[in-house]
Amino acid sequence: MSNWILTLSCTNRPGIVAAVTGRLAEAGGNITEAAQFDDPVTGSFFMRVAFALDGDIAVFRSAFEGLADEFGFEWTLNDAAQKRKVLLLVSKFDHCLGDLLYRMRLGELNMECVGVVSNHPSDVLNLTLHEGLPYYHFPITKDTKAQQEAQIKNVIEETGAELVVLARYMQILSDDFSAYLSGRCINIHHSFLPGFKGAKPYHQAFERGVKMIGATSHYVTGDLDEGPIIYQDVEQVSHADTPDDLVRKGRDIERRVLARAVRWHLEDRVLLNGSKTVVFSK
Known part of the structure; x- marks a missing residue:
């Protein structure tokens, strides 16, 4: 069977x-x-x-x-038994990357990581779980963005990656690259979208005195942080929490939100419905 x-x-x-x-x-x-x-x-x-x-x-x-x-x-x-080829993109914050690789090696995620791409060298990462995997260091500047994205596209084509995951990859993708990855690129945003978009959302939340923070996993589109949402989660905070406390709590939310979105995608549980998704979760 x-x-x-x-x-x-x-x-x-x-x-x-x-x-x-x-x-x-x-x-x-x-x-x-x-x-x-x-x-x-x-x-x-x-x-x-x-x-x-x-x-x-x-x-x-x-x-x-x-x-x-x-x-x-x-x-x-x-x-259902076929492992999907996944390319992971990361910058300096490696907690989501480490969590995905750990879950993959435990067998929780039916995926084969075909490589890790970063705009920073591997020695900035605090984990060793990426060792043994192809690591692509593609630096990026404002003037080299197009060339750098072309390098990533070549890796996708050469490895046959079916899914690209932005595991705290802190670069905004160009419209052309976003269109190329349409429906097969998942991002984790460290905020409960649509609120607090862009940079430093936890600091934005702190300034507003929020009582709850969250994270959002979504498909990437040309509109910054506006792609179809796959999964969200929240955690309570208090007036006594500092911005660093919010960041610490946020890391935990980001890990589980991204992992769940990736798992659902790999299990074909997420169907696009215009600017939204239909998620047959389990």
Whole structure:
């Protein structure tokens, strides 16, 4: 038996679920998990189905293509056991990088890290978990931004990276690069967006006297910190907390928020819905 994940979206209409599950039954597929969502605002339908198949997936894929054409599906079909190739980008703050690599090595994240890219040399990092992985030091200045992004793009192409994660990579991507990475680049923003965008959000929060701080994982777009949100979390703070206290607490939130978003993406649980996402979480 092989295990597969099917995702699809389309304009909503009657009969979609019956058609999909019927086609799976005809192929001998056994559904192990299923979720769907009808968006009444956009009139769109979203579905994720995990199934086991004792047979040739190519036969099912070929049969499903006709159904996809009939209903106008945008769809993916992925091997649940296949590790996804992921490229991690980081600057000086390595807590999110270390957490992702640790979870990967524990088997919590079904990914293969194909390399680490940084605008700083590896000796600025406080961890050793990246050792044994390709490390690409690509310095960047205002005048070399285009060339530096071209270097990263070459790494993506050469390694076959399916997902790029900005694990506290403190550089703003160009519009062209953001467009190139559309739908396959996740960022962690150290704030509960849409509030406190840009630099030093914890200091902004401190100045406002907030009682709660958070972090946001989202897909990267050309609009700074405006991409479709995948996951957010918060933690209470008090009047006695200093900016350093907020940063310390924020690091914990950032780690878990980014890790969860990456896991959901790797498990095909996140579907884009315009400027938002549909997340079939577990």
